[in-house]
Amino acid sequence: MIPEKNMSSEESSQKYSTFQIGLALLQPDGCVSWCDSQMTKIVSADINGLYWGQLGQDIWQLQNSVIAEQLFSELVSNLSQPIFIDIRLKNGNDGQKQFQLVLEPVLNSENGNLDRMVMSLYPRIAINTGLGGKEKSLVANHENSLKISGDNETDLLLQAVKQSNDSVMITDRDGLLVYVNPQFCKTTGYSRDEAIGRNSNILKSGAHNSEFYQEIWTAILAGKVWHGQFTNRKKDGMLFREEATISPLVNNAGEVTNFFATKRDVTREDTLERQLQQAMKMEAIGTLAGGIAHDFNTILSEIIGYGQSACFKLEKDSKVHNDLNKVLASADRAVDLVKQILTFARQNSRHMFRTLEVQHVIKETVKLIGLSLPETIDLKQSVDESCGPILADPGQIHQLLVNLCKNARQAIGDEDGTITITLAEHEAKETRVGSGGRQTVSGKYVQLTVQDTGCGMERKELARIFDPFFTTRKKSEGTGLGLAVVHGIVKAHQGGIYVDSEPGKGSTFNVFFSVNDTEK
Numbered sequence: 225m226i227p228e229k230n231m232s233s234e235e236s237s238q239k240y241s242t243f244q245i246g247l248a249l250l251q252p253d254g255c256v257s258w259c260d261s262q263m264t265k266i267v268s269a270d271i272n273g274l275y276w277g278q279l280g281q282d283i284w285q286l287q288n289s290v291i292a293e294q295l296f297s298e299l300v301s302n303l304s305q306p307i308f309i310d311i312r313l314k315n316g317n318d319g320q321k322q323f324q325l326v327l328e329p330v331l332n333s334e335n336g337n338l339d340r341m342v343m344s345l346y347p348r349i350a351i352n353t354g355l356g357g358k359e360k361s362l363v364a365n366h367e368n369s370l371k372i373s374g375d376n377e378t379d380l381l382l383q384a385v386k387q388s389n390d391s392v393m394i395t396d397r398d399g400l401l402v403y404v405n406p407q408f409c410k411t412t413g414y415s416r417d418e419a420i421g422r423n424s425n426i427l428k429s430g431a432h433n434s435e436f437y438q439e440i441w442t443a444i445l446a447g448k449v450w451h452g453q454f455t456n457r458k459k460d461g462m463l464f465r466e467e468a469t470i471s472p473l474v475n476n477a478g479e480v481t482n483f484f485a486t487k488r489d490v491t492r493e494d495t496l497e498r499q500l501q502q503a504m505k506m507e508a509i510g511t512l513a514g515g516i517a518h519d520f521n522t523i524l525s526e527i528i529g530y531g532q533s534a535c536f537k538l539e540k541d542s543k544v545h546n547d548l549n550k551v552l553a554s555a556d557r558a559v560d561l562v563k564q565i566l567t568f569a570r571q572n573s574r575h576m577f578r579t580l581e582v583q584h585v586i587k588e589t590v591k592l593i594g595l596s597l598p599e600t601i602d603l604k605q606s607v608d609e610s611c612g613p614i615l616a617d618p619g620q621i622h623q624l625l626v627n628l629c630k631n632a633r634q635a636i637g638d639e640d641g642t643i644t645i646t647l648a649e650h651e652a653k654e655t656r657v658g659s660g661g662r663q664t665v666s667g668k669y670v671q672l673t674v675q676d677t678g679c680g681m682e683r684k685e686l687a688r689i690f691d692p693f694f695t696t697r698k699k700s701e702g703t704g705l706g707l708a709v710v711h712g713i714v715k716a717h718q719g720g721i722y723v724d725s726e727p728g729k730g731s732t733f734n735v736f737f738s739v740n741d742t743e744k
Contacts, residue, residue, distance in 0.1 A: 246345035250276065250327075252300055252338045266323070266345055268315040284311040284325075299327055300338060311345075322481075323347060347402040391466070391487040394473075397445075397480060399424045411466075411489050413459030424485075429463050431455035444472045444483055453490070465491045517562045524562065528555045561705070577717075579740055580616045582670060583607050586647050589625045597643070601636055604644045611649040611670050612739035620713045627706040628674040628733050635678025635731060646673040649739065668739035675732040681725040689723065710735075 246263035248256050254276035264270055267283050274282070276296055299307055306328040313321050323345045332339040385392050391408040395401055404419045412419075412427060419426070432455065443450045450470045457463055468487040472480045531552045538545040587607055594603045625645070632643045651668045681689065690711035710733075714721045717737055725731035 246323075248343040250341040250343055252340070254296070254300075256343075257340070263345065267313055282314070284313050284323075296327065299329060299341070388486075389488075391485075391489075393419075393424065393485050393487075395424050395483045395485070397482070399483075402482070408487075411458075411464070411487075412456075418459075427454075427456040427458075429455050429457040431463070440470065444470050445480060447472050447474065447478075447480060453494075454487075464489055465494045520558075521562050524555055524558055528552060528559075531555065577615050577617050579613045580618055580621070581611070581613050582616060582621060582672075582737065583609055583611050583647055585618050585621050586625060586645070586672065589622050590645055593626065593629045597633060600638065600640045601633060602640075602642045604642060605646070607645075607647045608649060611647060612668060612741065614670055614717070614737040615740045616717055616737065620716070624710050624713045624735070625672070625674070627710050628735075631706055631733075632674060632676035632678060632731070635676050635680070637678070639678075641677040643677075644673075644675040646675070647671070668741065670737045670739060672735040672737070673732060674735075675730065677730045680727045680729050680731055681723075682727055686723060686725060 246260070246266040248259035248263050248271065251257050256271050256274050256279075259271050269283060271279060271283060277293075296307070306326055309325045309327075311323055311325050313323065326344040326346065328342045328344070329338055330340050330342060331337065386405055388405060388407055391411050392403075392405040393401055393408050394403040401419050401422055401424055404414075404416055408419070409415055414426070440450050440452075449472070450468075452468065454466045454468055455463055456466055466487045467490045468485055470483055470485045473482040473484050475481050531548050535545055535548050535552070538548070587605075590603070590605050590607075597603055629643060629645070636643070647670065649668060649670050689707050691708065711721065714735055719738070720736040721734065723731060723733050
């Protein structure tokens with residue numbers, strides 16, 4: 225019972241209509257004196273002025289009308305506790321038919337007599353819990369919990385659902401959400417009021433085709449359990465990965481009435497798995513490439529040595545001398561390639577690391593890069609001189625920036641363009657970075673950004689840009705090792721890197737290094 229002061233219908237509306245349930249006020253004689261728009265929408269009728277008996281005849285069907293009348297009379301006469309009655313609407317909106325009706329007495333605060341009754345309609349879900357073979361009635365309510373008629377064991381089960389670290393949601397046959405637990409709201413960003421009554425496709429990310437969803441619906445409508453992973457979209461637009469199990473709920477007649485889904489955010493686990501696979505692949509390729517490079521270096525040494533010796537024995541103007549110079553020039557390019565391979569293979573070596581004010585290395589490297597760029601490319605820089613020191617190998621930092629700028633130059637090509645190099649220090653509790661997968665850096669970090677106005681890249685190319693020997697250029701324009709070396713250097717420095725790029729809009733490479741506070 226709820227002792228409450230007298231209030232008008234308008235005041236009642238303001239108090240109760242905040243919940244996404246059907247609400248109405250009944251006078252002590254059973255006449256409906258007010259109902260909210262949600263009640264009208266649910267029952268597809270205006271019930272103002274109708275009496276309790278008329279509601280049972282025209283609006284809904286009662287499983288046991290005699291018992292319902294007895295409960296109503298007891299409530300009016302003895303001011304008993306709220307009563308709960310299962311009903312089935314004759315003309316339910318959106319296909320929802322089964323509800324639980326709750327009648328709650330409101331007493332006059334002055335004399336204690338019955339002043340009115342609050343009538344609420346909650347979506348009802350019949351679930352066979354398997355506990356003792358009894359069917360339990362679960363009702364989604366405005367406190368984001370479940371009302372239940374049943375034993376203590378079932379109450380414990382419902383508390384587990386509410387407090388679970390897994391997202392739990394229940395839909396009707398059409399996919400409309402009728403219950404979500406608090407973890408669902410925490411994971412997706414949707415509040416309960418925003419989710420209930422909407423289709424579960426509000427989480428749809430566009431990452432899966434129609435055949436994917438059709439396969440799921442075919443399975444669960446046939447009474448089968450579906451298990452797999454989704455890429456879904458949060459309210460703020462961020463994509464996340466979920467592992468889900470969707471189970472059909474059936475009534476005593478064996479008919480599928482609802483669907484019960486438990487889901488777990490596995491974005492972090494999925495990212496770590498991809499990072500592990502990438503690390504294993506890079507290590508294997510690095511070991512293989514390093515061994516080949518050493519052998520190839522030996523061969524190149526012999527080619528260059530004998531070539532130079534032959535040149536000394538020939539006239540400088542002879543055709544053979546010119547041909548040998550071309551051979552030696554090619555050998556020199558091969559030496560540079562071997563150096564890059566060895567840099568990639570030695571990416572885990574940290575013996576050359578020292579405390580470094582990286583801004584000085586960046587500025588010196590930018591000067592050298594500017595000399596090698598054509599006049600059609602404008603090189604801009606913004607280097608913060610106050611950046612804190614990092615633990616790094618200056619040679620590798622130089623190589624990293626050279627490779628990023630070389631990649632930017634190739635992306636711009638013969639067109640007019642701009643390369644912008646930025647270095648700044650930031651501080652954050654957690655900044656998400658990564659390419660392909662996501663990582664986090666926290667605390668103080670130095671961010672190096674290389675931005676170009678080149679051709680940009682497709683998403684499928686972005687997923688592979690750090691793979692050794694992968695290139696979108698012609699064979700004569702690139703070896704596919706430049707960005708692989710960059711990735712290796714970043715990892716050796718325990719940093720992070722991510723890339724933003726769109727076709728026709730250029731690319732932005734962001735590299736992060738933690739500030740070495742102990743040496744600052």
